[in-house]
Amino acid sequence: MVSKKSCLREPLIIRTPQGLYCPKAKAYIDPWRPVACALITHAHADHARAGSSQYHCALGGENILKKRLGEHDIRAHAYGEVFVLGQVSISFHPAGHVLGSAQIRIHDGHSVWVITGDYKRDPDPTCLMFESVTCDVLITEATFALPIYRWPSMDQVMERLFSWWDHHVRNHRTPVLLCYSLGKAQRIMAEIRNRSDRSVRVHSAVADLNLEYERQGIELCPWERATESEKKISTDLIIAPPQVAGSAFLRRFQPTELAMASGWMQVRGVRRRSTINQGFVVSDHADWDGLIRTVKETGASQVYATHGETRVLTRYLNECLGVAAERLETAFGIEVGADQ
Amino acid sequence: MNFVALFQALDTSQSTNSKRDALIAFIQQSDPLESALAVAALTDRTTRKRLKPNALKQTAYLAFGENRWLFEECYSAVGDLSETLAILFANQEASPETTQPVLANWIHRQKELGRLEFGELAKDLLSLLKAFAKDEAFLFLKLSSGGFRVGVSKGLVNDAIARAIAMDRAIIEERLMGEFIADEDWLHRLQAPVTQDELDGRPLPFLLANPLIKSDLNSIDPSNVLVEYKWDGIRAQLIKTRETIRLWSRGDHDITEQFPEIVDAAATLPPQLILDGEILAGAPDHLQGFSDLQTRLNRKRITHNLLKTHPVFFRAYDVLRRDGEDIRDKPLIYRKEVLATLAVAQSPITFPNTPEQISVMRESAREAIAEGVMIKRCDSPYVSGRKVGHWWKWKLDPMTADCVLIYAQAGHGRRASLHSDYTLACWNSEGNLVPVAKAYSGLTDAELKAMDRWIRKHTVQKFGPVRQVEPRQVFEIGFEGIARSKRHKSGIALRFPRILRWRQDVGANDADHVAHFETLMIDSYAV
Numbered sequence: 034m035v036s037k038k039s040c041l042r043e044p045l046i047i048r049t050p051q052g053l054y055c056p057k058a059k060a061y062i063d064p065w066r067p068v069a070c071a072l073i074t075h076a077h078a079d080h081a082r083a084g085s086s087q088y089h090c091a092l093g094g095e096n097i098l099k100k101r102l103g104e105h106d107i108r109a110h111a112y113g114e115v116f117v118l119g120q121v122s123i124s125f126h127p128a129g130h131v132l133g134s135a136q137i138r139i140h141d142g143h144s145v146w147v148i149t150g151d152y153k154r155d156p157d158p159t160c161l162m163f164e165s166v167t168c169d170v171l172i173t174e175a176t177f178a179l180p181i182y183r184w185p186s187m188d189q190v191m192e193r194l195f196s197w198w199d200h201h202v203r204n205h206r207t208p209v210l211l212c213y214s215l216g217k218a219q220r221i222m223a224e225i226r227n228r229s230d231r232s233v234r235v236h237s238a239v240a241d242l243n244l245e246y247e248r249q250g251i252e253l254c255p256w257e258r259a260t261e262s263e264k265k266i267s268t269d270l271i272i273a274p275p276q277v278a279g280s281a282f283l284r285r286f287q288p289t290e291l292a293m294a295s296g297w298m299q300v301r302g303v304r305r306r307s308t309i310n311q312g313f314v315v316s317d318h319a320d321w322d323g324l325i326r327t328v329k330e331t332g333a334s335q336v337y338a339t340h341g342e343t344r345v346l347t348r349y350l351n352e353c354l355g356v357a358a359e360r361l362e363t364a365f366g367i368e369v370g371a372d373q
Numbered sequence: 374m375n376f377v378a379l380f381q382a383l384d385t386s387q388s389t390n391s392k393r394d395a396l397i398a399f400i401q402q403s404d405p406l407e408s409a410l411a412v413a414a415l416t417d418r419t420t421r422k423r424l425k426p427n428a429l430k431q432t433a434y435l436a437f438g439e440n441r442w443l444f445e446e447c448y449s450a451v452g453d454l455s456e457t458l459a460i461l462f463a464n465q466e467a468s469p470e471t472t473q474p475v476l477a478n479w480i481h482r483q484k485e486l487g488r489l490e491f492g493e494l495a496k497d498l499l500s501l502l503k504a505f506a507k508d509e510a511f512l513f514l515k516l517s518s519g520g521f522r523v524g525v526s527k528g529l530v531n532d533a534i535a536r537a538i539a540m541d542r543a544i545i546e547e548r549l550m551g552e553f554i555a556d557e558d559w560l561h562r563l564q565a566p567v568t569q570d571e572l573d574g575r576p577l578p579f580l581l582a583n584p585l586i587k588s589d590l591n592s593i594d595p596s597n598v599l600v601e602y603k604w605d606g607i608r609a610q611l612i613k614t615r616e617t618i619r620l621w622s623r624g625d626h627d628i629t630e631q632f633p634e635i636v637d638a639a640a641t642l643p644p645q646l647i648l649d650g651e652i653l654a655g656a657p658d659h660l661q662g663f664s665d666l667q668t669r670l671n672r673k674r675i676t677h678n679l680l681k682t683h684p685v686f687f688r689a690y691d692v693l694r695r696d697g698e699d700i701r702d703k704p705l706i707y708r709k710e711v712l713a714t715l716a717v718a719q720s721p722i723t724f725p726n727t728p729e730q731i732s733v734m735r736e737s738a739r740e741a742i743a744e745g746v747m748i749k750r751c752d753s754p755y756v757s758g759r760k761v762g763h764w765w766k767w768k769l770d771p772m773t774a775d776c777v778l779i780y781a782q783a784g785h786g787r788r789a790s791l792h793s794d795y796t797l798a799c800w801n802s803e804g805n806l807v808p809v810a811k812a813y814s815g816l817t818d819a820e821l822k823a824m825d826r827w828i829r830k831h832t833v834q835k836f837g838p839v840r841q842v843e844p845r846q847v848f849e850i851g852f853e854g855i856a857r858s859k860r861h862k863s864g865i866a867l868r869f870p871r872i873l874r875w876r877q878d879v880g881a882n883d884a885d886h887v888a889h890f891e892t893l894m895i896d897s898y899a900v
């Protein structure tokens with residue numbers, strides 16, 4: 034991955050069988066195998082894996098990481114705080130993806146590399162807004178790097194969500210919204226709170242994370258755990274991870290009406306292939322405009338795209354923006370349907 | 374409630390009951406012209422495509438300028454041209470109009486656009502799309518360019534109409550046969566009394582056979598059935614009134630103009646007659662296969678030469694009306710007697726004594742250039758639709774071959790972004806793989822997903838949306854016939870090829886050779 038054009042020096046980050054590696058820091062970024070020292074952008078399963086000896090993450094993400102990985106040596110750093118590892122200085126910067134998510138900036142005195150991890154540019158009441166970090170080399174995600182992916186405003190989405198919710202309550206069906214339990218669920222609950230006094234019931238995977246969000250002072254709409262005992266139609270929205278579709282968990286609220294909140298819902302065929310009737314376009318990833326804008330704002334002269342529509346993004350950057358760009362195969366974003 | 378609201382209700386439901394409820398509410402509550410146009414759209418009766426796919430592409434190209442490739446990437450990911458444009462250009466923040474009628478106005482606009490030169494059209498369409506909400510843009514484009522589908526069958530629409538105006542479904546079905554005039558009087562017309570001329574000229578709902586299951590064969594009483602070959606042509610009704618002769622297809626289209634020689638031949642038949650039968654290639658004593666019939670289809674002009682080289686004829690097997698009288702309630706054996714008095718080519722019938730005789734006749738079907746046999750109860754009335762216990766079809770087992778996957782492409786609609794369209798190949802005498810078929814279906818959803826992952830990992834090369842893959846996966850395909858073809862590298866064209874199963878137990882080297890097809894071709898037609 035050495036670029037002939039911009040890096041005459043040794044690259045700051047290389048790819049190894051364990052994951053992206055910074056030799057000067059002797060640290061890996063979101064490694065997919067256990068290593069000595071791991072820098073973690075965020076706690077979603079394709080980026081944070083258990084078994085490494087030491088973890089560094091952004092302050093706010095450490096408890097979520099613990100919930101996901103179990104007890105480990107985890108060191109949390111405030112956003113912007115510079116710490117030294119080996120021969121480089123490192124800092125975490127808000128990625129706007131989920132609570133405690135971060136971009137990682139690495140500086141060796143010569144050049145600055147930034148790894149975005151997963152990120153979005155849209156406002157989210159549950160986490161700090163993405164911050165553009167000037168750099169020489171940008172390693173970016175490309176999950177939704179196609180012009181068809183441009184996100185509607187949350188005003189638009191929530192209006193549709195509420196009218197769908199009310200419609201099915203009127204028709205005596207329990208509305209069930211499937212979404213990722215870390216981040217998306219809390220984001221939607223915070224948006225509900227900002228617009229209404231509606232309440233929801235949540236799957237226990239969501240509930241555990243809600244507690245951590247609330248502990249950090251993030252305000253969610255009123256919620257309770259959807260416990261085993263109640264067996265009836267609910268007028269509250271049920272929020273649960275996508276895996277529960279077709280499981281015993283939903284049976285007690287029958288008849289149910291399923292919707293999915295995900296960026297993939299932008300395409301009708303994707304929804305119709307599933308057993309889900311309604312889709313809401315909500316993503317915690319950058320859309321096409323967000324990705325392009327970010328590359329421009331960072332001023333990077335070299336871009337590596339790690340996962341998603343990397344082929345399209347790199348071709349566009351090379352041909353249309355004159356930014357040298359290459360693809361970089363990683364194990365991120367493997368679970369496409371989950372839309373982390 | 375307008376068409377957009379109806380679409381949203383239908384598109385976000387998978388239950389037949391709630392779809393029916395939505396349709397009933399729409400028919401009862403909406404403007405009658407809106408519902409007439411909607412029914413036409415839902416039942417594929419919209420005759421003309423007002424905007425060609427190319428017009429839609431030109432519009433996108435105009436917006437993408439030099440980056441056409443980027444648009445093609447979008448199209449490939451979405452899998453539907455109309456939807457791609459709707460996503461890219463509609464106003465995502467706008468909510469669609471869901472009460473006021475839209476269809477009459479849309480059709481008017483589509484006609485206006487259709488009259489423009491490409492350049493002008495693209496500019497106008499682009500600005501129109503920008504003013505639409507996403508669903509509006511999608512529907513506008515889908516309705517104007519053809520191929521609109523929202524998962525409701527014609528039967529469901531008929532059922533909903535019948536319930537909406539509290540009439541019998543069978544009557545509604547009959548009255549909706551033939552030309553559908555989409556105007557604001559359509560509901561009144563459905564409820565009005567019918568004249569003799571209308572009865573004489575209106576096609577009748579087809580009786581559809583059920584596939585024969587092995588256990589059926591034991592329960593069928595051989596002494597109460599007749600057997601005829603299942604002809605491989607186009608099912609149609611021949612309708613002769615006092616003034617006209619028409620051919621009406623099973624797909625509910627007037628196909629008279631394509632087959633002038635059948636109309637000529639029907640001149641000697643008595644008026645006020647409706648026959649059910651099959652349009653076939655060749656002549657009664659010199660039948661040709663379906664591939665010959667295909668040459669006659671979808672022609673703008675039927676030339677004298679074509680009439681000579683590819684003649685067709687109508688082989689009748691049932692009479693539904695005679696002398697203006699509906700005889701569908703009479704037993705089949707009676708109707709066959711009536712048919713025998715008419716000067717028209719007919720399907721020979723046999724009366725079996727044992728189930729074995731039916732089997733034997735089926736075995737001989739390929740030789741007779743038929744697809745199998747039809748078993749019909751002698752006392753059966755001509756009922757509408759696929760009712761059980763009257764007619765059975767017993768097709769020949771398909772011919773099969775093991776083929777290697779060489780190219781894959783993302784599917785459309787429900788299969789958008791899943792690589793589900795396969796190009797399959799066999800070995801030729803030089804030891805190269807040559808394509809023999811494209812197949813789209815036959816795998817389970819789980820298999821499709823697994824194959825999609827495999828395809829993405831084993832892509833050798835990409836040509837736009839088409840991926841060339843490592844030649845390693847073998848599939849057994851089934852097909853109904855083989856014809857020689859100059860267009861295909863392998864020299865053969867298969868009829869209705871589909872994937873029967875994924876042969877994970879077979880390696881690419883063990884796939885079939887082109888010679889295998891040659892053998893099959895010789896066996897089936899005894900050339």
